[in-house]
Amino acid sequence: MQAIKANRIAKSYADKVVVNDLSFSVARGEIFGLIGPNGAGKTTTIRMLMDIIKPDSGNVTVLGEQLSEASKNKLGYLPEERGLYRKLTTLESIVYLASLKGMDGHSAEERADELLNQTGMLLHKRKRIEELSRGMGQIIQFIVTIIHNPELIILDEPFAGLDPVNTELLKRMIADLRKRGKAIILSTHRMDEVEELCDRILMIDHGRSVLYGNLAEIKSKHRSKSVLLEIEGKLEEMPGVTERRTHKGYVKLVLDESTTPQQILERLVSRGIIINRFEIATPPLNEIFLKVVGRNHE
């Protein structure tokens, strides 16, 4: 069963179409990247998934059911802008927000202790939120997001403002949640994070889907005809190569339409060049993003 399925959802404000006929699904046990430029409609999409705002048309099902108040307890949401009750203590904040997700006070306290311990924040549980650093507040908010063991977790820029240690900690926790069969939607501007963590992605622009599917397949589809080389000795002119870019430690060869990477490899071997690395170049997601979004904005 899909954890979440959005079927042709659309939303407009006044005369502006913010989300336009968007369909996608997220399976259990996968991390799904929701990406797009600023103002693409990501936040509005997330709010419709969370039932914070209603779509003008289309529908969303969560774990096979129409969205309802009860299904909200199965969702965990970390919004991009962080905020907690500044005057409450860490524990009070966690327990109150967990109670709104259907947890009783005792279970919430127990689970809060576990998660605070896991994140090294146990010492701060009696401190007021206003006494914590921004990064600490973010960890607390992540705890609030997952404390009720939700089936679907939506994380909007979860690593923004975190130091490398806490970033790694969160990444490990997110990977662990995936292992436990949770469906995770990750919305971020950081393409390296998407490449590192996500199984599938949906790229939206102007409220429309512009890329959707398995990340590896998307990258393969957008693969340019080029190879990366690390060789010993000098590389002379080679037929079939339209462009040669030398980077620190490696050379990138862009091939013409009729030449295959296999042919290039054969030519290198035939010239007796010692090859330390030969790799068919796949474009980074960032490049695909710029290409696709740039095309839409032309």
Place this chain on the structure above:
Amino acid sequence: MNKTFLILRHEFLHMIKRKGFIAMTIIVPLVALLAIGIAHFVSGIAGPTGEITTIGYVDEVGEFQQYTSQGNIMLVRFDTPEDATKALVSNDITEYFIIPSNYASTGALQHYTLEKQLTTPPASTTAIKKFISSNLLAGRVSPSTIELIEAPLNLVTTRLTATGAVATEQGRLGNFIIPGIFSSLLCLSIIFSSTRLLQGLGEEKENRLIEILLSSVSPWQLLTGKILGMGAAGLAQVVVWVISAPFLLSLASSTFGGFIGTIQLPANFLVLTTVYFILGYLLFAVLSASIGAISSNSQEGQQLIGIFTLPLFIPIWFMSPLMEFPNNPIWIVLTILPITSPVEVVMRLGISDVPAWELVASIAALGLSITGLLLLTTRVFRAYLLMYGKRPGIREIIRSLRSE
């Protein structure tokens, strides 16, 4: 547990733990106690001390020799103004006055003192007046008649019912004190609670906590939980004041005596005060919530709500004409108008009878306004609570009210 109740409990506890709330709950009775203390102190220093005060006078008419002892004030005659001035500057007398030879035609006296005075102290005025009138009447009417003329008017009023029987509620000045105080407190409490609601919403909107809340509860649950939680805290505050009122009243009564001792609270007063607090609070809370939803920040919201809370004070501004002309039809309008009725009714209960039909109409108007506003607010709440940094225009709001 019901999520609305969880929000209600959170808001209630969060509110009653706030320093501002605790301070206001305690300070209001304390200020009343302080006022009593100050009044007691002032009456102590202003009242009769037992010391004899000497006032001089120059009688150019020659007919004012008797009645020179007026309570603690002794009147001493001087032959010339110069003699009287000498006595004044050497502190033998506190002040003096001249009864000019043409007094009979002008009725004017010249008064001299070393003190800077806005008006002549009442004790001096009373003593001089009695001295003059007693001397003028001496020999013309009997001493007992003089005493009657000089005594203040003692008008003992008894209110009768339509059947001619003596009414149980006599509506004396004392009866107006508690409703007068309560209507002011009602204003404060309603404004404090609804402003706090607005401020809370603004903060949650500004720090985006609202998104987490709305991912857990519906806008309706959030709205009702907040309104009821804050309302419960406001009601608790009013209850504290109500409970402390008899204590303060007995303290005031023992301090002032007089009319405060005669205060009677109408039997239905406390019930109606509670009903109007709840309805008044709900009306302004719902209004605050919709303003909180459309405002771009809490500061802007507070400025906007200020415009709507002003009419709540109208009955207090018109307290004096209300006491003078309690049956003017304007009070009926203010009683039925939802935005003024909570305070107007409480004030009128202390002054005159409020007919049952007016109460029914007023409660119905409040109930209808709250329901209608609540329905509109829910739509506005959902549409604009997540709009940050800008306020929707009137057209946008109307469009969202029309949409499903």
